[in-house]
Amino acid sequence: xxxxxxxxxxxxxxxxxxxxxxxxxxxxxxxxxxxxxxxxxxxxxxxxxxxxxxxxxxxxxxxxxxxxxxxxxxxxxxxxxxxxxxxxxxxxxxxxxxxxxxxxxxxxxxxxxxxxxxxxxxxxxxxxxxxxxxxxxxxxxxxxxxxxxxxxxxxxxxxxxxxxxxxxxxxxxxxxxxxxxxxxxxxxxxxxxxxxxxxxxxxxxxxxxxxxxxxxxxxxxxxxxxxxxxxxxxxxxxxxxxxxxxxxxxxxxxxxxxxxxxxxxxxxxxx
Amino acid sequence: xxxxxxxxxxxxxxxxxxxxxxxxxxxxxxxxxxxxxxxxxxxxxxxxxxxxxxxxxxxxxxxxxxxxxxxxxxxxxxxxxxxxxxxxxxxxxxxxxxxxxxxxxxxxxxxxxxxxxxxxxxxxxxxxxxxxxxxxxxxxxxxxxxxxxxxxxxxxxxxxxxxxxxxxxxxxxxxxxxxxxxxxxxxxxxxxxxxxxxxxxxxxxxxxxxxxxxxxxxxxxxxxxxxxxxxxxxxxxxxxxxxxxxxxxxxxxxxxxxxxxxxxxxxxxxxxxxxxxxxxxxxxxxxxxxxxxxxxxxxxxxxxxxxxxxxxxxxxxxxxxxxxxxxxxxxxxxxxxxxxxxx
Numbered sequence: 001x002x003x004x005x006x007x008x009x010x011x012x013x014x015x016x017x018x019x020x021x022x023x024x025x026x027x028x029x030x031x032x033x034x035x036x037x038x039x040x041x042x043x044x045x046x047x048x049x050x051x052x053x054x055x056x057x058x059x060x061x062x063x064x065x066x067x068x069x070x071x072x073x074x075x076x077x078x079x080x081x082x083x084x085x086x087x088x089x090x091x092x093x094x095x096x097x098x099x100x101x102x103x104x105x106x107x108x109x110x111x112x113x114x115x116x117x118x119x120x121x122x123x124x125x126x127x128x129x130x131x132x133x134x135x136x137x138x139x140x141x142x143x144x145x146x147x148x149x150x151x152x153x154x155x156x157x158x159x160x161x162x163x164x165x166x167x168x169x170x171x172x173x174x175x176x177x178x179x180x181x182x183x184x185x186x187x188x189x190x191x192x193x194x195x196x197x198x199x200x201x202x203x204x205x206x207x208x209x210x211x212x213x214x215x216x217x218x219x220x221x222x223x224x225x226x227x228x229x230x231x232x233x234x235x236x237x238x239x240x241x242x243x244x245x246x247x248x249x250x251x252x253x254x255x256x257x258x259x260x261x262x263x264x265x266x267x268x269x270x271x
Numbered sequence: 272x273x274x275x276x277x278x279x280x281x282x283x284x285x286x287x288x289x290x291x292x293x294x295x296x297x298x299x300x301x302x303x304x305x306x307x308x309x310x311x312x313x314x315x316x317x318x319x320x321x322x323x324x325x326x327x328x329x330x331x332x333x334x335x336x337x338x339x340x341x342x343x344x345x346x347x348x349x350x351x352x353x354x355x356x357x358x359x360x361x362x363x364x365x366x367x368x369x370x371x372x373x374x375x376x377x378x379x380x381x382x383x384x385x386x387x388x389x390x391x392x393x394x395x396x397x398x399x400x401x402x403x404x405x406x407x408x409x410x411x412x413x414x415x416x417x418x419x420x421x422x423x424x425x426x427x428x429x430x431x432x433x434x435x436x437x438x439x440x441x442x443x444x445x446x447x448x449x450x451x452x453x454x455x456x457x458x459x460x461x462x463x464x465x466x467x468x469x470x471x472x473x474x475x476x477x478x479x480x481x482x483x484x485x486x487x488x489x490x491x492x493x494x495x496x497x498x499x500x501x502x503x504x505x506x507x508x509x510x511x512x513x514x515x516x517x518x519x520x521x522x523x524x525x526x527x528x529x530x531x532x533x534x535x536x537x538x539x540x541x542x543x544x545x546x547x548x549x550x551x552x553x554x555x556x557x558x559x560x561x562x563x564x565x566x567x568x569x570x571x572x573x574x575x576x577x578x579x580x581x582x583x584x585x586x587x588x589x590x591x592x593x594x595x596x597x598x599x600x601x602x603x604x605x606x607x608x609x610x611x612x613x614x
Contacts, residue, residue: 049508050507051504051507051508071511071512073510074510075508075510076510080508082508083504084502085502085505086501086505088500088501088556089555091555091556099501100509102494102510103509105494107494155509
């Protein structure tokens with residue numbers, strides 16, 4: 001395990017949002033963190049990305065506390081795609097992706113062939129090569145998200161942390177982006193850790209699922225073991241049936257909702 | 272598009288995007304404008320000097336030139352410093368309205384120097400300089416502290432609000448001191464509106480090392496600003512220590528603003544508009560914006576000063592006033608030409 005949390009507590013004020021969480025991120029696999037709004041999943045991700053200093057405990061990267069390592073060295077190993085990155089107005093795709101090379105360049109070091117190669121590879125992997133000269137502001141939401149992933153890839157890290165990468169995307173583009181990330185795992189062996197809102201997509205794309213509730217880990221393991229009707233109820237407060245996804249065989253959560261409860265509306269069952 | 276055509280152009284060196292000029296063309300334009308500004312500054316004024324006088328030993332023209340050379344150099348330095356400081360502040364705060372004047376740095380430096388003259392009776396330029404730095408630095412820290420109150424930290428909007436409030440408050444203190452202290456008023460009257468005339472070489476030489484350090488700190492920080500432009504989370508994810516980065520570049524800005532204000536008085540507008548002009552031409556990458564802003568800031572300030580010398584004879588209008596008078600039409604022209612580039 002290259003990345004792990006050891007009873008880490010994280011928060012912005014006095015009260016910790018993440019409360020003494022310990023976890024291990026399996027190498028070369030996709031780990032997805034799910035949970036209700038405000039359960040601390042994004043906070044945990046920020047803590048693992050060293051954006052947040054732990055109140056207690058530590059996040060360990062390659063055997064050492066991540067906060068005690070030089071941040072630029074960490075940036076060569078651990079990439080991050082935050083929830084709402086800012087694209088400078090008027091910047092072109094290739095220019096933006098090139099900024100992912102930051103940790104590999106000294107303050108006065110010139111642009112190198114290695115930088116070129118990394119940017120080209122990132123554009124290719126994300127199928128954004130033909131967008132290279134376009135201005136980022138003019139891209140569609142799906143294209144823009146691909147470009148941000150390309151920037152993270154240009155950073156050439158073995159681990160990639162993404163905070164809700166599919167927010168603001170329609171369902172087709174969500175699948176598109178998750179397929180892209182899944183492909184990285186296959187082609188580059190990248191360890192991917194991401195926070196997702198959609199439980200069904202999480203169950204489908206995760207090798208390893210972490211369900212959080214109230215700042216603690218409620219369950220962790222393979223999606224088939226984690227996503228059960230009882231747990232969806234306890235973690236999300238949602239009554240649901242869990243069936244097998246006819247396409248992937250992963251658990252599929254079917255919410256029941258107020259109007260389909262057998263007790264409330266006996267007729268609704270047939271509807 | 273093939274892979275090679277993309278790779279032929281490296282992101283760091285090549286500007287692109289619609290309606291933008293290439294860096295070499297803009298650099299050429301800059302050299303031309305600078306040349307015109309310098310020649311005009313040498314020859315034009317209350318008395319026109321013939322170019323021939325340059326080589327005519329002991330002529331009246333040569334006597335005038337002796338005062339115009341330091342004036343020209345000072346104008347170039349102050350303009351470059353202010354435009355560079357403005358571009359950096361816009362990057363540091365991610366706010367297109369940031370400028371040494373708007374964030375209260377000029378007012379802080381001005382007030383500190385008025386105090387230096389009025390309360391401490393200081394007359395040496397070296398001491399002025401330190402008061403200028405102190406004033407600019409205290410203003411910067413104050414504005415940042417006030418803007419950090421409340422949730423969300425020092426957001427761009429709060430920074431500008433805090434800066435504007437501080438600038439207004441401190442300026443009224445400055446006015447209060449000047450109104451009650453006739454002697455200080457006389458010393459500071461011309462300087463208070465921003466002028467590069469009537470300064471000798473000693474003034475230029477005193478300020479030079481501080482400007483050099485300020486320019487070094489900010490220019491080396493260009494790539495850092497490019498990373499900060501992506502948002503703090505991403506910048507830190509890319510391995511930047513954003514607090515230290517801001518402090519280092521901020522120190523450069525304080526040195527540039529403090530020195531320029533101590534030497535010439537507060538000259539507004541240059542720091543605000545020049546970086547935007549440059550962005551319209553070459554895009555938003557700070558590796559291009561910073562050096563070009565310094566150049567165009569120097570040229571604009573000097574041209575403003577030249578216009579101020581002749582626009583209302585026989586008196587001169589100070590560069591602090593003229594910078595805005597000359598700058599506004601130039602700015603409008605650029606706004607109309609291209610959509611204003613953001614940050």
